[in-house]
Amino acid sequence: MLQVSIYRYNPEQDNQPYMQDIQVDTGGKDLMVLDVLEMIKSQDTTVTYRRSCREGVCGSDGLNMNGKNGLACITPLSETVKNNKLVIRPLPGLPVIRDLIVDMTMFYTQYEKVQPYLQNDTPAPAIERLQSPEDRAKLDGLYECILCACCSTACPSFWWNPERFIGPSGLLQAYRFLADTRDTATTERLAQLDDPFSVFRCHGIQNCVNVCPKGLNPTRAIGHIRNMLLSRAT
Amino acid sequence: MSALRTISFDGVIVGGGGAGMRAALQLSQSGYKTAVISKVFPTRSHTVSAQGGITCAIASDDPNDDWRWHMYDTVKGSDYIGDQDAIEYMCSVGPEAIFELEHMGLPFSRTEEGRIYQRPFGGQSKNFGEGGQAARTCAAADRTGHALLHTLYQGNMKNNTVFFNEWYATDIVKNQDGAVVGVIAICMETGETVYVKSKATVFATGGAGRIYASTTNAHINTGDGIGMALRAGFPVQDIEMWQFHPTGIAGAGTLVTEGCRGEGGYLINKDGERFMERYAPNAKDLAGRDVVARSMVLEIIEGRGCGPEGDHVFLKLDHLGEEVLESRLPGICELSRTFAHADPVKEPIPVVPTCHYMMGGIPTNVHGQALTVDAEGNDHIIPGLYACGEVACVSVHGANRLGGNSLLDLVVFGRASGLFIEKALREGIDMRDASETDVEQAMARLDKLNASSGGENVADLRKELQNTMQNHFGVFRNGEFMQEGIRKLEDLRGRIENAKLDDKSMVYNTARIEALELHNLFEVAEATAVTAEARNESRGAHARDDFKDRDDENWLCHSMYYPADKSVGKRSVNFEPKTVDTFQPKARTY
Numbered sequence: 001m002l003q004v005s006i007y008r009y010n011p012e013q014d015n016q017p018y019m020q021d022i023q024v025d026t027g028g029k030d031l032m033v034l035d036v037l038e039m040i041k042s043q044d045t046t047v048t049y050r051r052s053c054r055e056g057v058c059g060s061d062g063l064n065m066n067g068k069n070g071l072a073c074i075t076p077l078s079e080t081v082k083n084n085k086l087v088i089r090p091l092p093g094l095p096v097i098r099d100l101i102v103d104m105t106m107f108y109t110q111y112e113k114v115q116p117y118l119q120n121d122t123p124a125p126a127i128e129r130l131q132s133p134e135d136r137a138k139l140d141g142l143y144e145c146i147l148c149a150c151c152s153t154a155c156p157s158f159w160w161n162p163e164r165f166i167g168p169s170g171l172l173q174a175y176r177f178l179a180d181t182r183d184t185a186t187t188e189r190l191a192q193l194d195d196p197f198s199v200f201r202c203h204g205i206q207n208c209v210n211v212c213p214k215g216l217n218p219t220r221a222i223g224h225i226r227n228m229l230l231s232r233a234t
Numbered sequence: 235m236s237a238l239r240t241i242s243f244d245g246v247i248v249g250g251g252g253a254g255m256r257a258a259l260q261l262s263q264s265g266y267k268t269a270v271i272s273k274v275f276p277t278r279s280h281t282v283s284a285q286g287g288i289t290c291a292i293a294s295d296d297p298n299d300d301w302r303w304h305m306y307d308t309v310k311g312s313d314y315i316g317d318q319d320a321i322e323y324m325c326s327v328g329p330e331a332i333f334e335l336e337h338m339g340l341p342f343s344r345t346e347e348g349r350i351y352q353r354p355f356g357g358q359s360k361n362f363g364e365g366g367q368a369a370r371t372c373a374a375a376d377r378t379g380h381a382l383l384h385t386l387y388q389g390n391m392k393n394n395t396v397f398f399n400e401w402y403a404t405d406i407v408k409n410q411d412g413a414v415v416g417v418i419a420i421c422m423e424t425g426e427t428v429y430v431k432s433k434a435t436v437f438a439t440g441g442a443g444r445i446y447a448s449t450t451n452a453h454i455n456t457g458d459g460i461g462m463a464l465r466a467g468f469p470v471q472d473i474e475m476w477q478f479h480p481t482g483i484a485g486a487g488t489l490v491t492e493g494c495r496g497e498g499g500y501l502i503n504k505d506g507e508r509f510m511e512r513y514a515p516n517a518k519d520l521a522g523r524d525v526v527a528r529s530m531v532l533e534i535i536e537g538r539g540c541g542p543e544g545d546h547v548f549l550k551l552d553h554l555g556e557e558v559l560e561s562r563l564p565g566i567c568e569l570s571r572t573f574a575h576a577d578p579v580k581e582p583i584p585v586v587p588t589c590h591y592m593m594g595g596i597p598t599n600v601h602g603q604a605l606t607v608d609a610e611g612n613d614h615i616i617p618g619l620y621a622c623g624e625v626a627c628v629s630v631h632g633a634n635r636l637g638g639n640s641l642l643d644l645v646v647f648g649r650a651s652g653l654f655i656e657k658a659l660r661e662g663i664d665m666r667d668a669s670e671t672d673v674e675q676a677m678a679r680l681d682k683l684n685a686s687s688g689g690e691n692v693a694d695l696r697k698e699l700q701n702t703m704q705n706h707f708g709v710f711r712n713g714e715f716m717q718e719g720i721r722k723l724e725d726l727r728g729r730i731e732n733a734k735l736d737d738k739s740m741v742y743n744t745a746r747i748e749a750l751e752l753h754n755l756f757e758v759a760e761a762t763a764v765t766a767e768a769r770n771e772s773r774g775a776h777a778r779d780d781f782k783d784r785d786d787e788n789w790l791c792h793s794m795y796y797p798a799d800k801s802v803g804k805r806s807v808n809f810e811p812k813t814v815d816t817f818q819p820k821a822r823t824y
Contacts, residue, residue: 012739042693045745046737050274053452055488055569057380058278074572097423098742104275117388118339127292128336130348136341143341143374143381147277182339 002026002081004036006047007089009096017096019087026077033065033080033088034072049100056213059146062153063100064089069150069211091153093162106162107149113166114174114193119185135181142176142221144214145169151208151218157201164197168208168218171199175221178228190225190232199225238673239428243269243396245655246432248403248417248459250276252284252379253623253644254438255386255395257602260652262393266659269396271403271419271430273454273747276387280440280452281644284379285565286493287353287371288645289638290328294345295352295369296360301325302814304370306362308639311522312632313774313784314819315472315792317808320628323600324639324646326813331645332372340385342374343562353562354496355637356520357824367520369496371638376491376565382641398430402747403458406435406466406619407676409666414604414618416668417462418676422747425740427680429673433663434620434655437463437596437604438648441624442758446589447697447704450482450489459625461754463596464761464797465679468616469606471627471792471805473594473758474766477635477775478709480526482588484546486573490566490585492637495519497562499551501530502582503538509547514824521824524634524775527587531709534586541584548582587709592758593635593775594765595627597792597805602626602651607794607805618665620655622647629792632807633774683749689734692749699726699752703759707766712779716767723760730756761795768802769793786819 001023009017022044024036034051041047049072050060056074063072065080066087080086094102120129152158152167166174174193177183193199199222208218245261247254250272261268272279291301305325309316336342336350343351350372358368374381390397403417407429416431442457443449460470480501481490495501500519503509513529514521521529530547533539540548551559551566556579559567563578570576570583596619597605604619604626623644630643706719730752737745771785772778792805809816 010739011741041744042691045692045735045748046739048742048744050278052274052278052454053280053283055283055486056572057377057565058274058280058282058452060274060278076572101742108275112391115392117392118337120337124333124337126333128333128342128350131344132348133344133346136344139341143384144377146282146380147275177339180339180341 002036002077003085004040005085005087006040006099008099010046010098030076030078032073033063033075033077033086034061036077036086037072048098057146059148062091062148062150064091069154071148071150071213074213091149093153093159104149107152107167107169110152110166110170111147111173114170115189116173116177118177118180118183120182121184129182131181138179139176141216142172142179145172145216146214148213150211150213154207154211156205156207157203161197161201165201166198168222171202171225172216172218172221175225178225190229193225194229199229239426240431241428242431243267244432244659245434245436246271246416246430247436247438249279249438249440249623250274250397250399251279251438251440251623251644252281252383252386252641253648254436255383255390256645256648257436257438257622257652258395259386259389259393260649261656262390262395264656266656269398269430271398271401271417273400273402273422275399276397277384279383280455281379281383283452283489284382284641285376285489285491286355286496287373287378287638288332288382288641289355289358289371289636290332290642291325291370292329292332292350292352292372294349299368299370301328303360303362303368305814306817307357307359308630308636309817310363310822311357311634311636313634313822314632314790315629315773315807316632317629318811318816319808320600321630322811322814324630324642327646328642331649335382335385335645338385338389340374340381342372353493354520356492356495356517356526357522357636358520367517371493371496373493376493376563379641402750403462404680404750405676406462407668407673408466409668409672411617411666413665414616415665418680422742425743431668433618433659433665435618436602436620436622436651436655437625438621438623439625441592442755443589443592445700445703445755445759445762447700448482448487449589450479450487451589456751457754457758458751459621460595460761461757464757467798468596468604469794469796470761471594471597471794472629472633473761473795474769474793475593475633475775476589476762477523477591477593478527478587479590480523480530480587481549481585482590483570483574484541484584484586487588488569488573489590490549490569490583491563492523494549494551494563494566497558498554499549502548502550503533504540504544505538509533509538517824522634523637524777525824527709528777530587546584546586549585550582551578552580552582591635591640592624593627593629593631593633595625596621597794598622598626598628600628600650601654602647603654607803611806620651622651633776679753680750683735683746684738686732686735689732690729692733692745692752695726695730695733696752696755699730699755699759702726703762707763710777710779711766713767716763720763720767723763727756727760761797764800765793765795765802790819
């Protein structure tokens, strides 16, 4: 029997959160953490979490499992369980709405701040805008972000300044548009990021890189933005 | 009236996937007060899981490509019950819709010339089937749905669309004239229920693949739009037509794109034989999905399946080389390693036909206006109600959808719905307000659930429903066996309507949502079952052991399922495209 310990909090009846211990019979199978949650919920319907695609592309089920952020649907027990114990908590640093569900507003606000949409003030051609495979390759490792918030909620700088530091996810998206040869708003984008907090609160701790379930590297993208900001200043 | 708060909009879109967000974008750009109600944050919608691409004759791979060839393939793929006026519209308007997405920022893969990369997909041809395999599917690696969905969300953000994220629509509000004047919706975070009033209500609620036990579909694909429409007394069309995707990962159900076979991968049985050469000598592994799925099941039934249980076949990719796999199919490599414990660079992926797509849905015209049909067979528009994307049946897919046509469908008809509603709003829409009784009627189901006690466990009932559908209404169907399935569903109806909701709390109560979703799943399942049993022929995805042939004399038509008396009727297929000659039905071979 797997020993699962889940963070529980229902604001309608609990004064404070608590950890609930539940034993789960996995039948010795290397299930995904989401499978375990579904097994638990089929018995106790009050256990609450988000989930959608169950294959690691929608970004709904970012959770903290045995101390590490990740997606429940693509985290096999063999990767996270230690000493037969699995501790499941909501993503750290964001307000909890109920059980494993956090309020993502601050995370989404930072995403919106970087104006994550293509800006191009030249008239669009009758067909697509051309882009070489080499230029398109510059977007690899950037556009794949699924907005799960695993990175930003693992980042101490984001915990301390969630309102002023864009955070690794938002900055990855900021660079996705800075790197896109079809975007013409580079100057404006950089001007918006040029303050002591938006970018420069990144201290290169690299928790974001460690936890990203898509294997992306926000720290590297932030480095590129820093360089662009610095060369812009000179 | 009860204490129910009312929120009013010019246009309300239910569903934040590709279709809903494309419709919303159109309306927001026009300046009309538009809202999207989505039960998940929009980028968590199921469009995100689309992999291989979006099929469209943009003439990148082949400068001489022609949308009429795409139209021919789509009509043939539909086994001739796709509406030719709608297919004509989709294929001809498609390029414009794709270029708009690119201008919006969609990071398509590129050719050496800098144009959008296109790959071959199943059922594609040049020159009306005479010119060999075409490569017509526009791709962003194997993450096209993700790229498309995020781009559309970003476009809506830029245009200030109002989003009601993590709100759940429960039922349609109809006025005394039978017009649709909005929906009842629950804010999941607070539990508040409101009446969202609108002059145009667009259903873009997606599919319902969760009626089957084995599906590529997300947990959220519970047929909410179909459930709401049926409960409001509106019919659904061709709902027996369910696509089983040839390559779901055995056991897990997760999708492996047809693009794998487009890039040169192929299926093998336990003897290592490339068996599709026997079933489809020309197109082989790129025959229609229905054809490939049936061939795989036959291989398994005849004892040539792979694995200790012989219950799947293999998709071989290793001969493509690591470089091609990592650049063209990186997401597949990731999924296969995670869910099949197989590295496609070195070993084949175990795959099995898996429920994937609902070809049927709410019947609409090309403007997205929902329709019903009278006793004389005349179409009537349902005032106020629109549908686009998977929940709609325009119908461009008929009895079998071609790969890459779902993303095109949702972009083209999401856009068309938005364009039409914009024009209608400009001309003025006049509908009577809902009365107190009208709203109360729409609240009835939710009120009953909230007041309930006792009943059976939702998860257990859902599993029973899914297993019934899987066993009785799968790839191959049989009259007697389907009748047994229908009897099981009859027993399930009352039990599901009275399912247990212990947790009556307000804040983020997912138990309540899952109970409401189960009602919708059941409505879709029952409509599927009754209609499948009635269609006494084999066509497209609907394959019957007891009626093995296509019967054009009796069934070259849409099925219509009417919920009031659970009867099945027929509706004519459109054979009158505006600018090209009709494609006449002929034997469908690949």
